[in-house]
Amino acid sequence: MYSASFISLYIIVLLFLTLWGDKSNITKPKLPKNYSKVCIIVPCFNEEKTVTKTVHSLLNLDYPQDKLEIIIVDDGSIDRTYERAKKLLKYPQVKLFRKKNGGKWTALNYGLAKTKAKFVGCLDSDSFVSPQALKLIMVYFMDSKIMAVTPSIKVYRPKNILERVQRIEYLSGIFLRKSLTFLDSLTVTPGPFSIYRKKVFGEIGPFKDGHHAEDMEMGLRLQSRNYRIANAPEACVYTVSPSSFKALCRQRHRWYSGFVKNAWDYRYIFLNKKYADLGLFALPTATLVIIIFIVVALYSLFVSIQATINQFITWQAINFDLTPITFNLDWFFINTSALLFIGLFILIFGAIAILYGQKISNDRQGLVKDFLFYAFIYGPLLLIWWLGAIQRTLSNKKYKW
C-alpha cells in the first residue's frame, strides 16, 4: 500500500510540476490573423438522433465559413442517418457521402480522400463543438512543428450518476492531457475534434483500425515517428457519454482493450531512451499505474469482503440485536495513519486537477455532488472496466462501432 501511495503521489506531483513548473506553459496563445482551410470529417453509423446537431455545431463555429468544409461519411447506417444528413446539404460547406459499412477508420479515410484542405479534423457524430473551439485549436498550428492538436472533451449535459461520474473523469482528463503535452507524451488524438495537418497522413499513412481504437493508434503512430501533438484545453468539445451501465462498460472495454493492444504493438517505445519522457516515463508509468490499481483494488475488495463476512458472523452471534451498540465520537478513535494523510494529499491534488479542468474549460456547474459520486463509484467502476477489458483482450473478442 505504501509503494502504491508513493507512486500515485509521485505521478501527480510530477504532472503538477510539469504544468505549472514552467511559466511559459500557462501563457495564453494569441489568435492568428489568417485562417487556413479546415475540413472536418463526421463519420456516422446509426447516428440519426445526433448527426444534425453535430453538424449544426460545426456550422456555428466562429471560423471563416469559406475556410470550413464539412464531410459527412455515412458508414452504411441502417437507420435514418443518411436521410437526416441529406437535409444538411443545403449548407454549401456540407458534403455527404455514403459507403458500405467498414468501421470508423474506413469512414475517416474515405473523407480524407475527398478533401484538399490543408488541415483535417474529425468529429464523432455524437459530439458537439463550442463556437470558439476551432479558432483556439488553429492557434497551435502557428508552430510549424505541431502536427496534431487535441481539444478538451466534456460530457454533454450529464444527468444520471454514471454521466456525472464521467463528467468529473473528463474534467480531470483536461488536466492530464495538458500536463502530458509538456512532456511530449500525448498518445491519443481523440475522435471528438482532433485536428491534423493533412500532409501528415501522406507521410505516416491514413487511419488504421487500431484494435477499434484508431485515435490511440494514430496518437502512438505520430509519437513513434516523432511528430508533435499539442493540446488546446480552452477548445471545448461536448460528447454524449454512455448513460447506461452496459453501454459504458462496452465503451470502456473497447478503449482499455485498445490501449493494451496498441501499447503492445508499439512496445518498442517503452523504456526506449530515444523517446525521452514518453518512453521512459509516460508509457511505463501508465502501465504500472494500471497494474498497481488492479492489484490494490482486488486486494481491497478481498479484504472488504472478508471484513463484511466477519462482521456478519459477529452480528449473527448477537442475533443482529444492534441496539446496545454505541459509536464513540472521541478523536482518539479517528484513523490518523500516515497513509490517511498521504491519501489526503493525493485527494487534494486530484481535486485541484479537476478544478483546473473546470476553470480552463469554463464549466460553471457545481462540482461537489458529482465529485462525491466520483469518489465513491469511480474506483469500483474502473476495476470492473479493466477486468472486463483484460478478459476481452485475452478472448480477442471483436467490437462493432
Place this chain on the structure above:
Amino acid sequence: MPTKRQPLHTQKYIAAFLISVAIFIFGFLVSDYFNHRRFSEINQVKQKFQVQVLALETQLVSFKDILCADINEDILTHELHLIGEKLQFMENDLGKNHPEVKHLKQYYTLLQIRHYQSSQRLSERCNLDLVHILYFYADRTTCPDCQKQGEVLSYLRKKYPLLRIYSFDYQLDLPSLAIVRPRNLTAPEDDYLPILVIENQPFYGFKTIEEIEKILFDKFGIEGLTKIR
C-alpha cells in the same frame, strides 16, 4: 516533418521525487504526533485510574464499615473499560508487537486484575450482587471464535449493568496472569479458547448469548442480574 524530441525532464523527475518524499515524511510525522498524543492520553487515564484503584483498596483495607454509597465502583469500571477500548484501538493500529502497546497491555492486564480483586471484595462487603466474568482470548489464528465471543460479551455487558467482564490475552507474556488463568489445562490452548471464568468456574469454547444467560440465571437468578444499582 518529424521534430527533435524535448530532452528528458530529469530535473522535474528529481524535484517530484523530493516533494513526494517530503510529503511522505510529513504524513508519517503527523501520524506519529497523533499516536504520541494517544499514548499520553492513555497514560493520563491510566494514572488517574491507578489513583482511584489505590483509593478504593485503601478504603477496603482501612475501614471495617466503609460507606458503600460513597464508592463509585461503576465509574471505575467504566474508566477501566475506556482504557481497554483505547488500547484495543492502538493494538489494531500499530500491531500487538509495538513496544509501547505491549507495555501498556501488560499494565492494563495488571490493572484489570487489581480491579477484579477489589471489585470482588467490595461486592462481598457492600452486597452489590456484582457478577464477575474473566474472558481469555487469543489472536484470530489461535482462536477463530474469539471475535464472536468478544461481541457477545460486549452485548451482555451493556444489557446487564451488574456484569463485570475482564478480558485477558491468553498469550500475553505476563507472570501475574497466572493468578487468574485457569490451571491444569492439558490439551493445546486452541482446544479450549475462548475461556470464560464465571465466578471462579471455567467454561471452555464459544458460548452463545443464550448459553451464558442460562449459566448466569442458574447461578444468580434473573432478578439479581437485571437489578440496577
